[in-house]
Amino acid sequence: MTTAAAAETAPKPEPREAKDESPAKESLASRVGRYAGGGAVRAFLVIVAFLWLTPTVGLLLSSFRDPADIATTGWWKVFGDPGQLTTDTYDTLFGNEDVMGALPTTVWITVPSTLLVVVIGALAGYAFAWMDFPGRDWVFLAVVCLLVVPVQVALIPVASLYRDLNLFHTITGVVLFHTAFGLPFAIFLLRNFFAEIPRELLEAARIDGAGELRLFFRVVMPLGGPAIAALGIFQFLWVWNDMLVALVFADPGKPPLTVAVQQQTRQFDSNIELIASGAFISMIIPLVVFFAFQRQFVSGVMAGAVK
Template structure:
């Protein structure tokens, strides 16, 4: 018998044995291989080009003068490159409010990302491999916090920060982002760390490794893709946030998103200022994403395979 017929739910898939006697790939696997070809890559390239068009349009608009923006579309730069100028950026960066808010964005985003990654990694390891009473119930409570809307906590936390004297400061904004970023971080990393082979950890313990050494030297290197993915997500969420900053940050601690909103109110329809400010706000997340792109893809694929 040269072929094996398998039928499920009224459908038949033929599996052809190989020379070694093992079944070869089925119809679905062969169809998937055929899709990975030149035509598929061409379609993906077209999709990528259309996906990047808004970013390219924003960049070219930010390099045009206000009269050019008001009279024609950004694509006219392709035939009239003389429209390109850096005047919009020089004017924007000469504004002390913009430069100060850019620094505030870094002072908010970097600590909020690092704290979530560090605390989330430690907690994820504890919930995955450390036995203590009520561990599963505490983890279920943390998972339940994922469904709590951010808006529900705005009023009580505003009152709490006012009593603590940190309302309107960078510290208050950072703590709010950390508190709402930790449930997802713990949930993500706990599930990833739980997939590490137990035999590997037991072998390290038999060699005399403590929990901290085990976490730093074994778990963190193996969980690097998941940790990098979490860091990218958290950085993008905090950097692009406006709601939390509008409520908990004052004029001295406002990030770039709030400063751009204030510039919109001040300049009205000056799209040259808005386009350059918007691209300035977008370039940092793009740099972070492309810097850790390989780790991000590895973490997503690892989570999919699990």
């Protein structure tokens, strides 16, 4: 009886309020993010890619067309009349000494400019990331400030310097110019990437007796492969497609490919077939390089851009 009475006198628990099971109101940002992953955005990206590739396809088809057809109709007429396609334009291009002779000059300018920027930029990036020396942060700040200096500002001073040093109209002068203007970005990119390497890994290598150079080549360089590949692609594309620096400093008698194609426009009526095919040859090589190292390019840029 005592137990029953106590149970009757005990306060009864208050009933819990019914849970509001209505879904929370979705914010505008979440709705935009949800729609961004849907098919509409993918379709938009496909359209953008199609528009981006259209000039490339048009240049490719124009390079296989007869000069008379190029002068009278658009390149899209090929789809209705495939008989317009011919390889005579490339036969003419490969027989033109002015354009084909510019291809080795372009290689001699692009390859050293890329290698020098990669090697010097990697060494400087490692020094700024892991070596202590007086004024390191101030020097790195000065290097970062050089990123905003346009090429046009240095054309006249460098031309005057090259004239005194007999570097005007030489491949060496063009390579040095591209190297100097490529180093600020190279140092900035690789320094940020190398700074993300775990300190314990470097200290363990030093304990094992590795010096700075051995540490750089055996540990840092293999880990920095993605960033180095991205830098190499950046520098290669910039130098290969450059025309301003080549017009000012390169030898007019042995110009790179971009200048050689530009010179053909002076005789547009007679050399129209060389312009399309030469421009496509000049464009396809950097495209092949980019797509061949696309994965390293993306991973290197993403890793080097985050500190």
